[in-house]
Amino acid sequence: MELKAQAVSILKDAIQKIGFGVKDSELYFETSSHADLASRAAFRLASLHRQNPTYIASRIVSAVKIPDGSYIEEVxxxxxxxxxxxxxxxxxxxxxxxxxEKKKFGCGAQKNTIILEHTSANPNGSLHVGHIRNSIIGDTLARILKRAGYNVEVQYYVNDMGRQIAVVSWACEHFELDRSKKPDAAIADIYIKANTELNKNSEYVTEIDVLMKNVEAGDIKTIERFDKAVALAIAGIxxxxxRLNVAHDKFVNESRFLKSGAVKDIIERIKATGRTKIDNGAVVVNLSDYGFEKTLVIQRSNGTSLYTTRDLAYHEWKIEQADRVIDVLGADHKLISGQLRATLNAIGIKEPEIVIFEFVSLPEGSMSTRSGQFISADDLFDRVIEAALKQVNTRRPETSDDFKKEVSEMVGIGAVRYDIVKxxxxxxTVFNWKAALDFEKQGAPYIQYSYARxxxxxxxxxxxATWEFSFETNPSLLVEDSEINLIKKMAMFDHIIYLGALELKPHVLAIYARELADAFNQFYHFIPVISAEDEKVKAARxxxxxxARIVLANSLDTLGIAAPESM
RNA sequence: GGGCGCGUGGCCUAGCCCGGAUAUGGCACCAGCCUCCUAAGCUGUGAAUCGGGGGUUCAAAUCCCUUCGCGCCCGCCA
Structure with a gap:
């Protein structure tokens, strides 16, 4: 980062010296195999001033003055x-x-506060492999933002009163919960059963409507039943x-915004904009000036609120407590999140930044909790850890059972996280068991292995015993190609964190971590450390x-992947 | 039908926002490397109409138009 800042300053000075003006955005810096940093500014100046770009570049270079002590040696x-x-x-x-700096290496200066929401899956069953893409992207993003210097609070928005939860609650009354199962899986079972019943018998549908009305009206008994079902599912989730190494700071229930009157209040303010009308008894918002053909329903004709309405109140509440609000949402939320942003904008509330990820489907089609067509996250974890254990058994047969168990969990979960975040x-994407269980590739285990080495x-x-750690380290003795490559790669870590935080793209860190492991493995292969001929060289190495250990550890930590000291 | 996203070697994927130096890396394939710090590693070979067609430009994977394929959305569900 500092390297680029210095290059920018040197280049700007040189361009000014030859009589041209240029904006920072016109310096066109890029990484290149030909240099540590390259600029295409000459192309820009050439078209601006009708001169040969090669000629301009050579003039700029001859005007370059490198200050003393600069990181730049040559231009x-x-x-x-x-x-x-x-x-x-x-x-x-x-x-x-x-x-x-050790663990702090790569950390940015203190910045402002962000509330980041991710996962927020409905508590109507288990998390499946589609949901965990949300969790992994969200969690990695939170870790990147924290390292970049932001104060991040991670939230899970719990749908504790929607139609689907009414179905779950109804299902709890009509079917036996399998207590031997993980609670979220047991909820999923009866939720699927309930949906089949509901499809067969329309009378049941009116029962669901009654439940929803009761909850909205504040009926204690119905609320308690909802809460019980939600609590079971959330505990399992x-x-x-x-297991995925993902944690939320807060679980925020939707119902609190109804209870607090915030929902009612926000509906009134939307009405005050004059954008609303009554359409078949329902309150709808006109957002055509924001480019939305479809109106947004914020109140049902029976007077009850919708997910969207409560979500509006939730977002207002979030932005009151933070400088930025970020939501990680699946592609199915593209339209609704756009409408949400427009509506917030219309009533003068700062909109959230939305990170959208596309779907994970199965070879036989898209996943659905309702129809029971999904691969649960727990199943995936179990099988991937089992596959990792097989590997540890063949690679490290001499180690203890505890060691094998610990390493296979680190490797298995790490592999899942990496495969998704990369x-x-x-x-x-289409989920593929064979690929998910395959460790013979440059994924998390490759990076973990470098760390262990x-x-x-x-x-x-x-x-x-014969080696003294008292030798002073002189980094100038690190002159081999693979040593220099490794150092340069490590130096880029802070820039990668900055970039990932700026663009809200966690995959850039995943790719960086693999490249860093690459650089270390090459160094490892070509350069002897312990058996280095010279004591001072050995100390430097x-x-x-x-x-390398520190930067690999920091990279893995920011990716939420465990770093085993031995594997 | 309309909107959004994606389409890069046999398979997966980076780069696209901000056009420029031989298009990134992996899997699979093939050929080498363990008397030497863990071979979950290293080195090397082969393999690409950047979906198709137009356009803008000195220059297009990248920008514009069009077309095809795939995914998602277009509920008083979330």
Whole structure:
């Protein structure tokens, strides 16, 4: 990050010196295999001033003045490109900073407050592999934002009074809950049964309507029944999320906004904008000036509120407590979240930032809790951990059962998290058991393995009685290609965090972590550390290994993936 | 029918917002590497009409138009 800031300043000075003006956004910096940082500014200036870009680039380069102590060692041009090369000072500073900051390396300055909502699956059953894409993207995003310096509170919005919950509550009255099962799975079973009954018998549907009316009217008995069903499902969902290493700071019930009068209040304010009309007894909002053909229903003809209405109140409540509000939502929420934003805007409330991810489907079609067509997250975890255990058994047969269990959980869950977070959210995916259970690829285990290797070297070095740790580390002795590549890759960590936080794209960190592991594995292969010929070189390399261990650990931590010291 | 997203070697995928140096990486395939810090590793080979067609530009995977395929949405569900 600091490297880029210095390059920007050097380039701007040089461009000014040759008599051109340029905005920061016109410097066109990019990473390149030809340099540590490259600029395409000459192309821009060429079209602006009708001159040959190569000529401009060479003029800029000859006007470049590198200040003393700069991270940049050399600036040259290659055709129209202006290439910046980092120097020794940059490499040494990187090593020193990592050793000094350790876990804090890559953290940004203190920033403002964010409330981030993710998962928020209806408590009508278990989390399935579609939901956990939401959880993993949301949780990773929260971790990235925290490292970037934001104060992040993570929330789960609990639908505790919608139609689907009424169905669950109804199901609890009509079917026996299987107490031997995990509570969310037991709820899913009766929810599926109830839906089949409901489809067969329309009388039952009116029973559901009555339940919903009662809840809205504040009927204590019905509310208690709803609460009981919701609590069971949420307990199971929390347990599943815990296995995934995902935790929420707050679970916010929808019903509180009805009880508090916030829902009623917000409906009145929307009415006051003059956008509403009564359509067949229901209150609808006209958002055509925001580009929405369809009106948004905020109150049913029977007077009850909808999910959307309560969600409006929830968002107002959130933005009162934070500077930014971020929601991670599935692609099915695209339209409704756009309408929600428009409505909030219409009544002068700051809109949330929405992160949309596309669907995970099964080879036989899309997943559905209602029809029972889904692969539960717990099933996936069980099978993936089992597959990991097989691997540990063949690779480390000499280790204890506890070790094997611990490592297979770290590897299995890590693999799930990585596989999901590595692909950009806008890509829809098809779940595939074979791919999910396959560890023979550059996924989480690859990164974890690199970390374990680094730990192993450091452990061996410490065990070596003849070796003194008192040697001063001189990073200038790290001159091999693979050493320099590794240092440069580590130096980019803060920029990756910044980028991920700026664009709200967690997959950039996943890709970075794999590249970092790549750089470390290459170093590991080519450069001896413990058996290094020279004691001072050995000390410098051990410091480098320690740095790699730290940055790999920080990357894994930000990805929410466990880092095993041995595997 | 309308709206949004996606389409990159056999399979998965980066890059697209902000057009520029030989299009990223993996899986699978093939060929090497363990008397040496964990081979869940390293090195190398082959494999691509960037869905198709137009356009803008000195320059298009990237921008615009069009067309095809896939997904999602278009409920007084969430």
């Amino acid at each position: 040259d041009s290659s055709g129209p490109y202006i290439n910046f090369h980092a120097g020794r000072h940059y490499l040494n500073r990187t090593i020193a900073t990592i050793l000094e 929390k347990a599943t999320l815990l 692909v950009s959210p806008e890509k829809s 680094a730990c192993s070297i450091l452990k061996k070095a410490k065990e070596d 051990l410091a480098l290994v320690d740095c």
